[in-house]
Structures are given as structure tokens and as C-alpha cells.
Amino acid sequence: MSTDDLKKTPLFDAHVAAGARMVPFAGYSMPVQYKDGVLKEHLWTREHAGLFDVSHMGQARIRGENPARSFEKVVSADYQGLKAGKQRYGVLLNAAGGIVDDLMTARPDDDGLFVVVNGACKDNDYAIIAAALEGEATVTRLEDRALLALQGPQAAAVLAAHVPEAAEMVFMDARALTAFGVDAIISRSGYTGEDGYEISVPASDAARIWNTLLEDERVKPIGLGARDSLRLEAGLPLYGHDLDETVSPIEAGLNFAVGKSRREAGDFLGAERITKELAGDLARVRVNLKVLEGAPAREGADIADAEGNVIGKVTSGGFGPSFGGAIAIGFVPPAFAVVGETLKVIVRGKPAAALVVASPFVPTRYVRKL
């Protein structure tokens, strides 16, 4: 794809003006970093508040008589049981129990469900969802909206100065409200492991709201580079890397994304495999690795047992700036996925010791109670 074919988010001009290095990502021209660079942006987010443009992600409404019931045909989470004002993580499944995408679904108001999907997956997702809903409900893309994420320990104080209601929300609350003078959908969530918010606003107002938030000295714009290292340290899997159509939610350690009522009913795509895996019949599982020596192990590096036999692969890896060392996510047979187990990662042909550690690598700071 040439640069000319790339789509632009409503914040493209703001990124360029701020000195961002723009790269192709999910069909969009997106900021990978600003002038401070990935390391400083990462640490700023962990210490203050980082502002991310995630407008490349897909936003949609699912409307109908019982939109959650129809939607549940293709997703694993319990959305009929999702209370008003709440949001829940789920996965879109294929018939073999593999993950087609992971997504967030909220009930911010009475207007059906509000869904946020990955940018690179959105066309396929909407087609699958529309087919599942046919005759019962509809999926409507919200192409005229932008999505900002404000993440970090000072995010709550920053946002509350503009939107007092934000301070009353806890992790995974989602509300449709008037904020910055426009209709907004705000959830207390994100993908950095920090406390923070995702803020859906009309595209026409996105740049104004972006600049308003940046006027606060606690806030800096943060690019995709730091977004990736932050989510890796938080032990959060990324679609297209740690998750794909061959990986089941149970292999990925996302058991919580398969609702209790759904497990009992077994009424979702791929239920046969997922039910077996929930009972312990698993070929591989996701592990977190602390690389003890040498270079960071990147995506694609082999994972070996203590004797050097290859047992799995790294699916995401790099340097964790807050962790202070090389970290990786990968998949290995369950017998090796024991915290404290020493494995090896093979980087450019050289085996290096790696320790299986608990998730997350860096403690998360979600605000679950006020």
C-alpha cells in the first residue's frame, strides 16, 4: 500500500504539527512516536497521563429488539447480562473456536450496544456480526466518530477537570454523556495497564478536544510505539500477534472472556473446542517470559525447554521500559507454563535463559472501587 492510500484519522494534522513520526498501521497513517521518543513516552504515561489517538479502531452500534442476544451468537462474553453503564471484554470466534478479533462492548445508554473493535479487523468483524444479526438486529458503523485514550495515574484528575462525572466511574464503567460540549461515550478502561479512559467523540470535534486535553501540563501525546510496550508490560495480548484465528481464548488465558452463562449453555461458535480446553485438554497456553540474558526476544523467536528442544514461539517481545528489562509473551505446552520454570529463547541462533513469570509484568492500576 502506498502512503497515498493510507487513511487519516481526524487527528492527523495535530500529530504532524506535534512532530510525530507517522507510519502505516491498520490502513491508517498513525503516529509511532513524537519528539520525546518511545522510552520517555512510555515512562510519562506510567507517571503522569498519556493521550493516544485510537481513532483507527472501529466503533459501531448494535441495535435491535434484543441486540445482546443476537450478538452473542458470534461472541463469547455474556452480553445479555451486561448491566447498563458497564463495558465487558469479549472475543469474536470462528467455528473452530479461534479468535477472529477481541473487542470491547458497552451498554452506555438505551441505544443498544456500543462496540469497539481492532482497526485492522473491522471490515471482517462487521461482516461477521451483520450476518449473525440478520433479521434480528443491525450493526451500524460510527465512521464519524474519533476515539481518544487518556491513560496514566493522573488521567482521572485531568479528565475530571473537564468532565466531573468521569471521577465517579470505576474500571469498566461506560457512559454516554455530554462532555466538552458534545455527545461523548466515555469508558474507564484502556490497554496500558494504567487507570484511564477511552473517549469517543464526534470526528469534527476531535482535534479541539485533543488540544484541550494537551493544554494540561500533566498530559503528553503518546504514539503507537509506547502503546505497544505499555500493553506488553501489562500482560495484555494483542490481536495479530498474540491472538489470531488459530488461538482460542482459553489458550490465550482469556477464560474470563467466556461468560459463565455461556459456558453452561455452550451456545457459541467453537464451543466444542473451548469446552474441552476449559476442562484442561490444552495443547498450548500463553506465558509471560522474563528474558534473563542477552537481547530482547522478539515476535517469531523460538522458545525451547532446558534441554534445548523447541516447544513454542514468542508472539510479542521487546524491552519493558518500566520493567527495566527484556520481556516476552509466547505460547508453550501447559507443562512448561509454570511460574518459576526456566526456559530458553532463541535469538539469532543463540539460546538465552528466560523465566516464566506471572502476569502482568508491571502491576496494573485499574480503579475498581472509589
Add this chain to the structure above:
Amino acid sequence: MRFTKDHEWVAVEGDIATVGITAYAAEQLGDVVFVEVPEVGKTVGQGDQLAVVESVKAASDVYAPVSGEVVEANAELADAPETVNALPEAGGWFAKLKLSNPAEVDALMDRDAYEAFLSTL
């Protein structure tokens, strides 16, 4: 000092060439968090992989601008990889090579030619 189109530099004293990456390359890489330097005694040809530089996000190969035998590697980069960003054309060097074909050095760009090359990027 001489330069390659892959943004390595070479500084020659006698028959020993010190090799590093340019300020431009260091800026493009971003924050360097790990450097893999070659082992002393290794022989490399021009264009062979000499070192690996890793930023938070990615690993990048550094190629030998000239042929030779590694006589010294910069061990300080193991504890202070950020030196590559701070002093790319001084303390952030990777290796010293004993030249096996000194004529290769003369064929590389001088600083003016390299600056002119950068202006085309």
C-alpha cells in the same frame, strides 16, 4: 571519517578501523536498549552483519563497512546501550577492525558526500 549508505561510519588509524552508526541512524532508531557487539577474532567481509542494535520496538543489523578482523568490541555498550544515542560518532562505537583491504575505505563517502546523500532521503 567515512560513511556508508547504510549509515555506518569508519574512522581509520593505521590499519585499524573503528566502526559505528551515524547520528542520523541513531536518531532514526530511537532509544537504544541493547547492543550485540561482535566477538574478538571474528572475520567479516564488507557488508556482513557486524552488530545488532535494538530499540524498544525493533532490532536492526549493523553491517561491516569494510572487511577485516575484529580486534576489539565496545564492551561498555552492554551496560550503557544509550551511549549509541548520546554519542553515536564517539563513545557509541561498536568494534575495531584490522583492515584486510584498506582500499575499501577510500571508496566510502566522505562527510560532505554523506551529508549530500542524507539531503536526498
